[in-house]
Amino acid sequence: MDLQLVKKGLLNYTRRKKRWALLLAALGFSTYTAYKVYHFPSLAEKRKRVSKIFGAFVAVVEAISDSADTIGVVSKDL
Known part of the structure; x- marks a missing residue:
């Protein structure tokens, strides 16, 4: 059954x-x-490298943005 x-x-x-x-x-x-x-270990390493490069790029962009603000304030005072 x-x-x-x-x-x-x-x-x-x-x-x-x-x-x-x-x-x-x-x-x-x-x-x-x-x-x-x-x-895969090799792809994990590449992901870490790309992540570090992207983080460095973001830091540079933030620094440029901050310096542009500073230059704007200084030029306004002059």
């Missing part, structure tokens, strides 16, 4: 939804692969 129910219900459901099952399996595999690639 249980075997017939499994064959009739579960396997039939899987056959009807085969496309969805394959799509979910492909999505899971691609997500796992992207996660593993993202956490």
